[in-house]
Amino acid sequence: MTILLNQTHAWVFLLLGAAAIVSIFWLYRRVPPSVGRLKPLLITLRSAGLVLLCVALVEPVLALSRTVTERPVVGLLLDVSRSMAIRDGTGGARRGDEAVSLLNEVILTRIARDAEVAALAFSSESRELDVARGVLVGVPAFDGGVTDIARGFEVLGDLLSGKNLGSVVIATDGANNRGAGPYDAALALGVPVFVLGVGSPEAGKDIAIEDAVTNRISYAGESVPIEVTVSSAGFEGAETVVELAEGGSTLDSKQIDLSDTGEEVRVTFRVTPSTPGVHRYSVSVPPAAGELSTANNSRVVVTTAMKGRIRVLLLAGRPSWDFAFLGRELAADRNVDVESVVRRRGSPISAVDGSPPGSREVLFDYDLVVLFESDWSDPLVPPEWLRAFARDRGGGLLFVGIPRERPPDDVAAILPCVLDADVHSDLRDVRVRLTEAGESAAATRVTEDRFANIDVWKTLPPVRTFTASAWSARADASVLVEGHGPEGDGAPILAGVRVGAGSVMMILADGIWRWKMVDGGAIDVYDRFVTNTARWLTARGELERVVVTPDKDVYQAGEDIGFSVQVYGSDYRLASDALVSVSVASGEASAPVATVDLEAVGDYYRGSTGRLPPGPYVLRATASRGGEDVGTATGEFIVERFSLEDSETRRRSALLRRIADESGGGYYSPETLDALPWDVPMAWTERTTTREFELWNSPWLLLGSVGLLSAEWALRRKLGLP
Numbered sequence: 071m072t073i074l075l076n077q078t079h080a081w082v083f084l085l086l087g088a089a090a091i092v093s094i095f096w097l098y099r100r101v102p103p104s105v106g107r108l109k110p111l112l113i114t115l116r117s118a119g120l121v122l123l124c125v126a127l128v129e130p131v132l133a134l135s136r137t138v139t140e141r142p143v144v145g146l147l148l149d150v151s152r153s154m155a156i157r158d159g160t161g162g163a164r165r166g167d168e169a170v171s172l173l174n175e176v177i178l179t180r181i182a183r184d185a186e187v188a189a190l191a192f193s194s195e196s197r198e199l200d201v202a203r204g205v206l207v208g209v210p211a212f213d214g215g216v217t218d219i220a221r222g223f224e225v226l227g228d229l230l231s232g233k234n235l236g237s238v239v240i241a242t243d244g245a246n247n248r249g250a251g252p253y254d255a256a257l258a259l260g261v262p263v264f265v266l267g268v269g270s271p272e273a274g275k276d277i278a279i280e281d282a283v284t285n286r287i288s289y290a291g292e293s294v295p296i297e298v299t300v301s302s303a304g305f306e307g308a309e310t311v312v313e314l315a316e317g318g319s320t321l322d323s324k325q326i327d328l329s330d331t332g333e334e335v336r337v338t339f340r341v342t343p344s345t346p347g348v349h350r351y352s353v354s355v356p357p358a359a360g361e362l363s364t365a366n367n368s369r370v371v372v373t374t375a376m377k378g379r380i381r382v383l384l385l386a387g388r389p390s391w392d393f394a395f396l397g398r399e400l401a402a403d404r405n406v407d408v409e410s411v412v413r414r415r416g417s418p419i420s421a422v423d424g425s426p427p428g429s430r431e432v433l434f435d436y437d438l439v440v441l442f443e444s445d446w447s448d449p450l451v452p453p454e455w456l457r458a459f460a461r462d463r464g465g466g467l468l469f470v471g472i473p474r475e476r477p478p479d480d481v482a483a484i485l486p487c488v489l490d491a492d493v494h495s496d497l498r499d500v501r502v503r504l505t506e507a508g509e510s511a512a513a514t515r516v517t518e519d520r521f522a523n524i525d526v527w528k529t530l531p532p533v534r535t536f537t538a539s540a541w542s543a544r545a546d547a548s549v550l551v552e553g554h555g556p557e558g559d560g561a562p563i564l565a566g567v568r569v570g571a572g573s574v575m576m577i578l579a580d581g582i583w584r585w586k587m588v589d590g591g592a593i594d595v596y597d598r599f600v601t602n603t604a605r606w607l608t609a610r611g612e613l614e615r616v617v618v619t620p621d622k623d624v625y626q627a628g629e630d631i632g633f634s635v636q637v638y639g640s641d642y643r644l645a646s647d648a649l650v651s652v653s654v655a656s657g658e659a660s661a662p663v664a665t666v667d668l669e670a671v672g673d674y675y676r677g678s679t680g681r682l683p684p685g686p687y688v689l690r691a692t693a694s695r696g697g698e699d700v701g702t703a704t705g706e707f708i709v710e711r712f713s714l715e716d717s718e719t720r721r722r723s724a725l726l727r728r729i730a731d732e733s734g735g736g737y738y739s740p741e742t743l744d745a746l747p748w749d750v751p752m753a754w755t756e757r758t759t760t761r762e763f764e765l766w767n768s769p770w771l772l773l774g775s776v777g778l779l780s781a782e783w784a785l786r787r788k789l790g791l792p
Contacts, residue, residue, distance in 0.1 A: 087124035091117050108789065112782055119778035126772065135760045142185040142236040142752050145226045145259075146173070148206070149242035151193040151214035152628070156243075156362045156719055158270040160740060165268045166212035169241040172266065172743055177239060178204040180747035188230055192222030194248060194628060194681070198229070215628010215681060217242070218249035223256050237262045237735065237750050243269035244722035253729055262735035264746055269721035275304030275358070276719050278366035279312075279712070280334065282353045286515065286598070286623075287605045288373045289405035290346045296339040296371055298353050305358065306330030314339045315352050343375035348623075348706055350686070362719045365627075370710045372623040379405050380608050381435065385426070385450045386412040386442035392470055393442045395583035399600045406604065409436075411450055426450045434463045437608040443471040446478055453480035460484050461570030466607025469576045472497065472535065484574050486547035486567035490540060499532040500553030500579075502563055506672060508550035510619055510634045513566070513575070513606040516598040520621040520632070526595060527551070530588060533579035535561055541578055546644065553579070566606070573607045615700050618652065618691035620707040627684055627711055635668060635675040637693045637700055646670035648693045648700060654679050655688050663687075684711045 094116050098109055150166060159168035181187060182204035189199035189206060193214020200207040219242065226238065238261060246252055256263050281299040288294040298312060305328035314322045326335045343349045354368035361367075382400055386393045389412055401408045411424035427433040433455050444450065457480040459465045469485065476482075476489060504527045508514045517523045535553050543549045543565050551564035566575040586596035621632040637648040647670070653662035663682065668675035689705040723737065730737040738746045 087120060090120045090124075094120070102790075108785065112785060115778050115782035115785070119775045119782065122775035122778065126775070140234040140754065142754060143230055143233045144181050144185045144187050144750060145230055145235060145238040145261075146178075146187055146189040146199075146201070147219075147222045147226060147238065147240040147242070148173070148189065148191050148199065148209070149193070149217060149219075149222075149240075149245075150191040150210050150212050151217040151245065152212060152365070153217070153243055153245040153363075153719070154268070155212040156269065156274075158274050158362055158719075159268065164212065165243055166209075168740065169266060169268045170206055170209050172268075172740060173239075173241060174205050176743055177266075177747050178206070181239075181750060181752075184752040185236070185750075188226070188233075190222060190226050190229070192218065192225070194218055194221075196222050196225040215626065216248040217245050219246045219252040220250040220255035221248075223252065223259060227259050234754075235259070235261055236753055237264060239264045239266065239746070239750065240726075241266040241268060242726070243267065244724075244726050246722075246725070252725060256729045257733055259733075261733070262751065263729050263733040264735040264750060265723075265726045265730045265737045266743060266746065267721055267723045267726060267737060267739050269719075271721045271723065274362040274719055275360045276362045276366070277302045277305065277310060277328065277355050277358055278363075278719075279353055279355065279369045282369040282371045284341075284351070284371045284373050285601070286373065287601055288343055288349075288375045289379065290343050290375045292379075292405050293340045293342045294373060296341060296351060296353065298337045298339065298369075299334050300326060300337065300355065301332055301334045302328040303332040304330060304360070308358070310355050310358065312337050313354050313356075314341070315354070316341075316349065321351070341373075343373065346375050349373050349375055350708060365711050368710070369712055370624050370708055372708070376405075376605060379407055380437040380604065382406055382408045382438045382440065382604065383427070383433075383436045384408065384410040384412070384440045384442070385444065386410070387445040387450075388413055388443060390442060390471065390580075391583045392580065395586055395596070396440065396470065396600060399586075399597055400604065402597075403601065412442075413445070413450075427455075430455050430458060433459055434465070436465065438466040438468065438604055440468045440470060443473070444469075444477075446475055446481070449478075453478040456481060457484050460572035460574055464571030466572060466604075467569075467574045468603065468607060469574075470582070472578065472580050484567075484569045485544075486549075486565040486574055486576055487541040487543050487562055487578065490542050497534050497536060498555050499534055500555035500561060500563070501532050502527060502530055502551050503554050505549050505552055506674065507548045508564070510621065510674070511548070511550050511566075511606075512619075513603045514550050514564070514599065515602060516595050517593055526593065530595065531581070531584040533563065533581045533584070535563060535579040548644075575603065575607060616691055616693045616703040618689050618703045618705045620689060620705050623707055625682075625707060625709045627709060628681055629709075631679045631682055631687075631707070631709070633677060633689055633705070635677075635691045635693070635703075637675065637695075645695060645700075646672070648675075648695045650675045650691060650693045652677055652689060652691045654682070655690070656685055658688055660688075662690075682709050684709045 094113055098113050148169065154166035155164050157164050159165050178187060178201065182201065187201045189201050190196045191199050191210055194216045199209065238259060240263065244267060278301050279298060280301050282296060284296040285294045296314065300312060308328045309325055310328055312324050312326055313320055321341060322339050324337050326337060341351060350370055350372050352368055352370050357364040357367060384393065384397050393412065397408060397410055400406045409424065411426050414423065433451060439459060456467060460467050477485065504514060504524055509520060509524060515523055516526055541562055543562055544567060547565050547567035549562045549565045553561040553563045563579050564577055566573060585599065588595050615638045617636045619634050625631060633652065635650050635652060637645045637650060650668040652666050652668060654664045655662045664679040666677040666679060668677045686708045690702060692702045693700040727737045736746065736749055
C-alpha cells in the first residue's frame, strides 16, 4: 500500500495545516470555566475538520498493489478458406478436416492442460472459435473466398492484448492471397509462431482456367477475341475440351492436350456480339476424374458491345509522336474509321496533308475529333464549329498535348481545364497517378481489377507537362489522372467534362506514346486506354442524372462487391448533397439481397455490399435532392465461382517456414506433428497489478470536513462561546 500526493506543492498545504492546528490550541488556551472538560472535544473537532480539508487540498491517492500469477495463453489460428476444402489429406480427407483432427487429437489435448487456448477461424475475416476440454467446438465450413493471414494475426493480437500470450499455433495450407504481408504481422506479436502446414506440397491432379480476357469494349457485328489460359497437372497424355458459351448455349469448343507438370495452354476464341449491350461469355472445361478442385474449371468474361463503327477525325497542327501512335492505334481497330489532317513542319500554311471539313455538316458526320497542338491563329477547323460539334451534335472532342497558345473563347468555353498562368510556364517530367474519379472511370480502366488497375497506372513512363499552377479543372469537370513530380503534385494530366450533349477530354501532356512501350504482360495498356477513351467520348449518349458503376464487371467468389454512384444536378454538375440508396438483386424482378444507403465522399457516393454468392446481379441506384426524385440508374455485374483460392492447389510453405524460424517457433507437417505440442512454451508469469483510489476525490471527505467544523461551531454556540 502506498500513499501518493498528486499536488505538486503539497508541502505548502501541510505546513499551513500544521500551523492551523497550532493556532487552534493557542485560541483555546483561555476558555471560561463552564467549558470544562469539553475543551479537548472542541479542539479535536476543529482540528479534524481542518485536517480533512488539507487532505483534500494535497490530493492524496491510495495505491494498492498485488502480484498475480497468470496461466499462459496460446493463440490458435485455423484457416477456413475454400482451399482448405481440397481433398488431398491423409486418406483423401479435406485439408481443413485433417487440420481439425490433428489439432484436437495431438496438439490441444496437451496444450489445454497447461494453458488457456484462444482460437480464431480466419479467411477474409476472423471469428472466435470455442475450445472445450481441449477440443474445437463448432468449426465453420471451409468456404472462405480468400485468405488473409496477416489479418488473422492482427485480430488475434487485439483479442489477447494484455494477456499472457506465450505463443501462436496456426493451421493453414499457406494460400495467402489478400491483405498485408503475414511476415510483419506475425513478428509484431513478439511470440513464437508454430505452423501446421496441411495439404500436399506437390501439384495434385487439377485442370484450371487461369485466365480469360476479352476486349472490355466491342462493337455489334464485329468479332472480338477471347484469350483463354488453361493449366493442368497430373494428366499426362490426356485431352480435354475448352467450351465457350453464352446464356447456356455453346458457341464454340476447342480440344487441348493436358500435361503432368502444370504447363499452360493458350486458346483463342472469336465471338461476334449480335446486339449492342453487355455480353457475358463463360469459358469452361469439364470436370475430370480425380481432380482436386472443380471450382477453377470455369471463368466468365464480359464485353460491352457498342452500336456500329465510329468515324474519327485527327487534326494536328504539326507532326508528333503522339499523333503518329494514337492514329496508328485507332486505325488498327476494325471498328474505327480514321481520317487525318496535319500540317507539315516548315511548310507554308497551305501545305496540309488531308482535307479539313469544309462545313459544319461535314464535321458533324464524325463521331470523334482529336486535336493535337492546334494552331489557333489559323485553325484547321473554326473554333465555333468545334463548340457546336460537342454541344449540339453530341460528338466527342479530345485535345492532346501541351497547348502552345491560349485557346480562343469558343474552345476555352468547352475545355475541362482553364488556364491559370502564362502558357510559357516551365515544363517538367511527371509520373501519373489515378485520382479517385479515375479509379472508377471507364476511360482509365485498362484491367478489370480496380486495385490492379491502380498499380498499372503507377508503372507507366513519365510524361511532360506544365507545372501544377498552369491549368486547373473546372468545377463541373472530372480530373482522372494527375501528375506527380519533385516540383509539386496535382497537375491535371487527363480531365473530362460533359458539354451539352457531348463530351470533351484533355490530355495535358506530351509523350503518352511511351505508354505503348510498357510490358504489361497480357495487357496492352496504351491500346486499352485509347479504346476506352474513344468509347467514353462517343458512346455515352444523353447524360443521365444518376450513374451507378460496379468496381468490376466480374467478381471472383469471396470478393467484396464495391460500387460508386454519381448524381448530377439540373445544371449537370456533380451533386454531393443527395440522398442515395443502392439495392442489389439477382434479377430485375427479384427481391433485393442487400440495400445500402450511401454518403458522399467528394463528388462520388461509394459503397459495398460485402460478399455475395456466385451468379448475375443487378445494381439499382435511386437518388433524391430536397425531397424531389433525381432519378434511378441500373448496373450489372456477375460473381463467378472462381476465386483466388482456386488459383493454385498445392501447399505453400516457404513464407510460413520463414515466419516460424525467425519468430522462434517451428514448422510442422502432419508427418512431423508429434513434436509440436512439446515445443510450445508453457511459461507461467507473475504480473503486478496496481489499483489506485483517489482519496481526495470523494464527497465523503468534504462532508466529513464540513460536518466536523459544523459540530464544533454548534457546540461553541451552545456553550456561549464567540
